[in-house]
Amino acid sequence: MEAPLPSLSLLLVLLAAGWGREAVAAWATSLGGCKLVQSTADCARRWLSSVPGNLRGDTEELLLDDNTIQVLGNASLLSYHQLRHLSLAKNRLELIEPGAFCSSQGLHVLSLADNLLFTNYSLTAAALSALPALRTLDLAGNRLTEDMVSALVWNLSSLESLSVARNIIMRLDSSVFTNLTQLLELNLEKNYIFEIDQAFEGLRRLQRLNVAYNYLPCIVEFGLTQLRVLNVSNNIIEWFLALESDDLFELEVLDLSHNRLLFFPVLPRQSKLHSLLLKDNEVSFYQRLPNGTSLAHVTVQFLLIDGNSTNITTVSLWDEICHSNLSSLRLLDMSQNQVWYLPEGFLAQMPSLTHLKLNQNCLETFHLSEGDPLAMLTELDLSQNQLEELGAEVGVGDVLPNLQLFNLSTNRLRALPPEVFTYTRKIATVDLSHNRVDLCPQPAVASEAESPPCVDIRGVETLTHLSLAGCGLRGLGGHPFQGTSLLQLDLSDNHQALSGDQGWLQDLALTLQVLSLKNTSLSSTTMDFSSFNSLIRLDLSGNSLTTFPTSLGALKLRSLDLRDNGLPALPPDVARTSLGKSLREVYLSQNPFNCCTLGWWDALQRVGGVRWQTANLALLYLVLALPTCLTLLVAFAVVFLMLKEKLLKMVKSRCGVSSSY
Numbered sequence: 001m002e003a004p005l006p007s008l009s010l011l012l013v014l015l016a017a018g019w020g021r022e023a024v025a026a027w028a029t030s031l032g033g034c035k036l037v038q039s040t041a042d043c044a045r046r047w048l049s050s051v052p053g054n055l056r057g058d059t060e061e062l063l064l065d066d067n068t069i070q071v072l073g074n075a076s077l078l079s080y081h082q083l084r085h086l087s088l089a090k091n092r093l094e095l096i097e098p099g100a101f102c103s104s105q106g107l108h109v110l111s112l113a114d115n116l117l118f119t120n121y122s123l124t125a126a127a128l129s130a131l132p133a134l135r136t137l138d139l140a141g142n143r144l145t146e147d148m149v150s151a152l153v154w155n156l157s158s159l160e161s162l163s164v165a166r167n168i169i170m171r172l173d174s175s176v177f178t179n180l181t182q183l184l185e186l187n188l189e190k191n192y193i194f195e196i197d198q199a200f201e202g203l204r205r206l207q208r209l210n211v212a213y214n215y216l217p218c219i220v221e222f223g224l225t226q227l228r229v230l231n232v233s234n235n236i237i238e239w240f241l242a243l244e245s246d247d248l249f250e251l252e253v254l255d256l257s258h259n260r261l262l263f264f265p266v267l268p269r270q271s272k273l274h275s276l277l278l279k280d281n282e283v284s285f286y287q288r289l290p291n292g293t294s295l296a297h298v299t300v301q302f303l304l305i306d307g308n309s310t311n312i313t314t315v316s317l318w319d320e321i322c323h324s325n326l327s328s329l330r331l332l333d334m335s336q337n338q339v340w341y342l343p344e345g346f347l348a349q350m351p352s353l354t355h356l357k358l359n360q361n362c363l364e365t366f367h368l369s370e371g372d373p374l375a376m377l378t379e380l381d382l383s384q385n386q387l388e389e390l391g392a393e394v395g396v397g398d399v400l401p402n403l404q405l406f407n408l409s410t411n412r413l414r415a416l417p418p419e420v421f422t423y424t425r426k427i428a429t430v431d432l433s434h435n436r437v438d439l440c441p442q443p444a445v446a447s448e449a450e451s452p453p454c455v456d457i458r459g460v461e462t463l464t465h466l467s468l469a470g471c472g473l474r475g476l477g478g479h480p481f482q483g484t485s486l487l488q489l490d491l492s493d494n495h496q497a498l499s500g501d502q503g504w505l506q507d508l509a510l511t512l513q514v515l516s517l518k519n520t521s522l523s524s525t526t527m528d529f530s531s532f533n534s535l536i537r538l539d540l541s542g543n544s545l546t547t548f549p550t551s552l553g554a555l556k557l558r559s560l561d562l563r564d565n566g567l568p569a570l571p572p573d574v575a576r577t578s579l580g581k582s583l584r585e586v587y588l589s590q591n592p593f594n595c596c597t598l599g600w601w602d603a604l605q606r607v608g609g610v611r612w613q614t615a616n617l618a619l620l621y622l623v624l625a626l627p628t629c630l631t632l633l634v635a636f637a638v639v640f641l642m643l644k645e646k647l648l649k650m651v652k653s654r655c656g657v658s659s660s661y
Contacts, residue, residue: 039082043067051076061085065111068092072127074099087111089138094119098126107131113163114141121148129155140165140187150176163187165210172199181205189213189231200224211235212255222268224249231255233277240265242324249273256281257333267324275331279357283337326350333357335381340364348373359383359407367391368399368420378402383409383431392417399423409433409467415453421460428462433469433490439480459483469493469516475500481507492518492539498526506531518542518561530554540565541587548574556582564590568597575603585611 034043034052039060043052048067055062059080069091077083083104093115101107110131117124117139128134134156139149144167153162157179169191176199177183185208186200193214200206208229216235223243224230228250232240237259242249249271256265261281267273326349333355340362347353351373358366363385377400390413392399403424408416413435421427432455440456457463463484470493477500481489486508491497497520509531517527519542529535530551537559538552545565552560553571556578568591574580586604593601604610 053079055079058082063087064091066090070094072096072100074102076100078103080104081106083107085109088115089113091115093117096124096127098123098130100127101130105131106133108133109136110134111136111138112142113138117142117152118144118148121152125151125154128152131156132158134158136161138163139167141167143168145169146171146176150178153177154179157181159183161185164191166190169193171195171197173197174199174201178202184208186210207250224251225268226250229253232259234258236260238262242266242268244269246270253277264322267322267326269323270325272328273324273326274328274352276329277331277333278337279333280336283334284339285341285343287343288341322346322349324349328352330376331355334361336360338362340386342366350374351376353377354402355379357381359385361385363387365389365391368393368417374400376402378426379405381405381407382411383407385411387411387413389413390416390420392420398425401425403427405429407431408435411435413437416455418456421457421463426462427460429465430457430463431467432471433467435471437468437471438473439468439476441478441480457481457484461485464488466490468497473497476504477501479503479507484508485511487511488514490516491520492516492542493520495519495521498522502527508532510534513537515539524549527551553577553579555579558582559585561587562591563587567591568594570600570604572597572600572603574600575607580604580607583607583610 034041034046034055036042036056039056039058040063041052041055041059041061042063044063044065044067046067048064049069051062051064051069051072057079060082062080062083062085065087066089069088070093072088072093072095074097077086077100081103084106086104086107086109089111090113093112094117096112096117110128121144128137135158137153137156137159139152140163144152144164146169149164149167149169153159159180160182162180162183162185165187166189169188170193172188172193172195174197177186180203183203183206186203186206187210189210189212191214193211193216196211196216200209204226206224206227209224209227210231212231213234214232216232216237218237218239218241219232220239220241221243222241223245225247229252231253233255234257237256238261240256240261242265246269249268251268251271251273253275254265254267254273255275255277257277257279259281261278261283264283264285265276265278267276329350330352332350332353335357336359338361339358341364347356353374354376356374356377356379359381360383363382364387366382366387368391375398380400380403387408388411390408399420401424404426406424406427406429409431410433413432414437416437421430438452438454440454440458442452442454457466458480459482461483464487466484466486466488467490469490473491473494474496476497481504484507489508489512498517499521505527511534512532513534514537515532515535516539518539522540522543522545524545524547527549528551529538529549532555535555536557538555538557539561540549541561541563543565545562545567548567548570550571553574554577560579560583567588571577580603583604
């Protein structure tokens, strides 16, 4: 009779403390109450072991995710005749009794993900067969084999969306999904599928198929003409061969990324493909070898024996002509492959292309021309290749007239074709970082007939973002940014970039908002920032600043990075300047600050809105906790030494027992 007293005492204390009805309501909710909003009952994460029976009878959506329900009994849903959506994900569900859905014939959406349905799947299958209106079923994460899945969905001919992801399916044949004639979407990702034998032939309405993260070695004779989206990424596919047919395929998105493709896929001859993803494969072209050897005329002969007839067919071994109609392709991602050249006319088949990603390949050259069909291209990524030359035929016409983003970082470029950016009428972002380039104009060298090679961006009014990090720039004299409207400029890791004339500062003063001068050998007297009235982010980390640049005080920066310099202090009145009032992020670590002159620190900490960024929170916590731990350790050692003799006597008197030998 004494057990309820603590709970009763707690409730009386809450009432006495003035919590009143709100405290009682919160206490009741913690015992398993559900949130009721119109016809939806949210009972997730309530430690429920069964379905609540006291909810409104007109409930249409019941959410029971993340509870401890093990069995959905025949009487569990008797009160909910209007139920349309039921979610039981992340429970311990082992069994759904055959009559559990007899009162919920109108159920449209059922989520049973992350349970233990493999234990009694045959009885659960009988229960599911009583749902004639079910449209969406989620069986992901239930340790189901292909035979179990087949039994569970056998009588669900009304299904439009099915997920059996994260199970232990290994092989699919035509018997698994036989009766799912209305299926539009099927998710099979993260299983162990290594073979598919006509498993989808009867799914005439299937539009979206996801077989990612499995073990498929190849796809041959692909003939699902009605499919719109196919995701077979993250398998071990070496070949993708579509059926040789003139039928129109509805395919719009094909994701073959993160596989082991050796060749460009053989695609349907007629399709609506607009996105082709081939990232992270081993794709290359083989008609020409890097040593100059041509395989264009190498042929092989196939001997075909059919009964009494024999045919010999001769074909070109490396026919790189793409026979597919790629006129609707807008996105081609071939990054992280082994492409070292593109076949002649390859891109000419893609006049609608807007995004082309060829980064992280082995390209040595890339050619642009005004007659190139890539008139619609807005993004071109050629970064992390081996480009030594970017060819271009610049005339009266435009070169890539709609290009907005051009990434050429991490190559071997020394220069770009003259006036190449003049003809890209919409260019906004250019990344030339980690190339050995200089900006024009360059001073003429007496020993050379012509000026050294350089990149000319003068007068490119649309250019707003430019990265020149790690380019080995040797001064920025001669107004290289004149006529641009740069908003962001990255000059980091250029040790001699600031050594020349600094007239370029005035050319950017009105527009520049983000400037990175990280690791540029900047000293306290090198630059005057006072004219940068639009600047909001400034990175001065990794330099040789020993005093705070006074010209920063008038700026209205929101972010300032001063890490890894030689600053002993900041100005005492920094909090009262325009800079102190506008700052929201400050990076100050790795500076030898003088602990005796930290008045500026206290002043800045009192500025509202400033968010302090530390280089390593774990290290900070360790430094803060170390003195406390050392103090406790010393205290423990002292106490132990003082009481050592008494403790030993006590242990010996209580625990000492003679041993027999």
